[in-house]
Amino acid sequence: MGLLNKFTEWREKRYKEHFSKMKEENKCPDCFGKGFIIYPANVYAFHADHFHCPGCKGSGLFNDWSPLE
Structure with missing residues (x-):
């Protein structure tokens, strides 16, 4: 279980x-x-669909970002 804990800690730090x-x-x-x-x-796909970011609603700014629940 130590390896799993180390991996989880690494992901959180990253x-x-x-x-x-x-x-x-x-x-x-x-x-x-x-x-x-x-x-x-x-x-x-040649005509790849782009979707507005659900976090920032398409603005790309941190100030508009809200984490998904």
């Missing part, structure tokens, strides 16, 4: 670093400031 970096740059942590998300199933 997310906190990502969150603080995005907050510093005023970018949405979910879409990296792009304002849209490309879902993996559509990455290789």
Whole structure:
């Protein structure tokens, strides 16, 4: 169980670093400031559908971001 705990701690640390970096740059942590998300199933499609980011509602800004519950 020690390995699983280490992995969980690593993921939490990595997310906190990502969150603080995005907050510093005023970018949405979910879409990296792009304002849209490309879902993996559509990455290789020629006419890939882009969906507005549900976290920032398409603005790409950290100030508009609200975590999904």
